[in-house]
Amino acid sequence: MEVYQGGLDGRTRKTVELPPGFWKKVAIGAVVVLVLIIGYTSFYTVEEQEQAAILTFGKYTATQEEPGLHFKLPYPIQQVVKVPANLTQKLQIGYREESGQIRTVEEEALMITGDENIVHADAVVEWKISDVRAYLYNIEDPERFLRNAASSAIRSVIGSTKLDYAITDGKTVIQTEVKQKLEELMRQYDTGIFISDVKFQDIEPPEGEVQQAFKEVTNAREEKNTKINQAQRYVNDRLPKARGEAQALIESAEAEKRSRILNAEGDVAKFNAIYAEYVKNPSVTKERLVLETLERILPNAKIIITDGSGNTVQYLPLDQLLNRSGSGKSGGSSGSASGSSSGSSSGAASGTTSGATGGGTEQ
Template sequence: MLSLKRIYTTIGLVILTVVLIIVAFTTWYTVDESDQAVILTFGKAEEAITEPGLHFKLPWPIQNVEKLSKETFSLQFGYEAKDGEIKDFPNETKMITGDENIVLADLVVQWKITDPQKYLFNAENPQKILYDSTSASLRSIIGSSKIDDALTSGKAEIEADVRELLSSLVEKYDIGISILAVKLQDVELPNKDVRKAFTDVTDARETSNTKINEAQKYRNQKLNEAKGEEEAIKSRAEGEKTARLERARGDVAVFNELYDEYKNNPDITRERLVLETLEQVLPTAEIYIMNDDGNTMKYFPIRQMEKEQPKPPEDEGSEENE
């Protein structure tokens, strides 16, 4: 009996020691800054723990801890980059565009776990659901796009549409995942000859756009020059208009003065106007003032006297100054 009691006592001590060890090692856990944890009480998920540091819980098997990363994950669709090597999966990336052309399109999706409870329990394999949703979203958007948009300038719009559709699908499946970004890696044609032909078409389009831009630049330059010339002509016309108006006003003022003099002394004014007109019409003709008092005609040679009159001596001082 004593030996059996000792055996029971020893077994009890062993069991107690095991229980104490389990309690000692399973009643606490740590959460890193890059992790988040979910407490499971008899398999039922409690609220998530996101604060880093040391935390306590009930011992196993009452409560367990599931840790998930808070970092951003990358989903590579259509290829796999591993150890510096890239492996393509053309069967997954081959799809048809809206204008019935075949293209190869692959992309990368940036995502993270935002609801650990849903990620753990709402789906058996949430990453597989995400992959299939990415494939469906990309094929749907490419299927409604033209090949020119998929290969050239429409990639940004395709990325935005794929992200919007993929986010709506993930939200509908409610698997605790959020989509951060979608980036098309390569969109190309499956045949080399077709790729070359399309490249030639793209180069021709770029050359055409360049020529159009150059023509537009030349057109703008000529328009600016024409506008400048137009402004110069208008400015000269305004100046000529002002000058003619001023001359007209001056002529009117002179005419009014002559008219006043004519009213006071019509004969004298008439003779003066005749003489001034003759000087303008016949500038080289000599004019004589004559007096006819009968048989003898006398005149006063004013022009000849002006010619014979000696010139005054030049000032020596002025010559020295010159």
């Protein structure tokens, strides 16, 4: 409804009446907006690779290291600053890699060695945030500070190293020294930065004849190391085999030695036993030795016993009868040996012995 009100000045003014409950609705809307703002600014999320610094009225108060959803006092009482503290970052020195293309930065890459030669060095520094508070408040531009500190450390180490050593065997040593100097600078300025590693991509002279000459020197040294490694590998292969063969020969010789000693001791014991019997009865022992020797050298010979006059003495061939009887049984024959056998023998005379007492002999 529009109401027109007149006045003494003769002017007419229009007064607009608000609908009932308007200010109540405005108050409710304001409260809802305030609640939404408070709710929106009271909760924050920390990702897996992040840590959050809590600021109360602009002053650092705490660090939230656990990932997930967290609560804080609404803005502007508390604020949150997130940093990738759990992420390993890389800083390139001497070059930049942009969109898959590598661009050389000469003012960072060119350095002077200890013997006043120019060298081209490219490096990568891997780092992480170890202290969020120091990282946010002790240095203004962390990446720029780290780049300048890395360049300073690299120039300091290479400046005290000869070119020949820097481009050949000294790369690993230079990396270690640069990392130590860079860590010392980070501790000195309390930057909150942890240096994970320093890796050199290339350390080489500038392009031209000098670079080619140094490459040939490097190739020759690598070939030398290869030959040394091959020779050492051959030594490692042959030496254990040679030691094994030598040990086998030694053990074989020791076994032969022990065998001969035992055989000799057995022979000595046997000789001593025979000698003891020989002392007791020399004639009997002598005849026994002769007979045993004949049995050993003529195992299939037939023995014919004669008397001293040269006439053959007939004897009963018991051994032949026993052999025939045994063969008859094995062949399934039903016949058996009976009667007497003739005293003649078909065997050839293989030896003659005379009895020492009454013509008796012992076989």
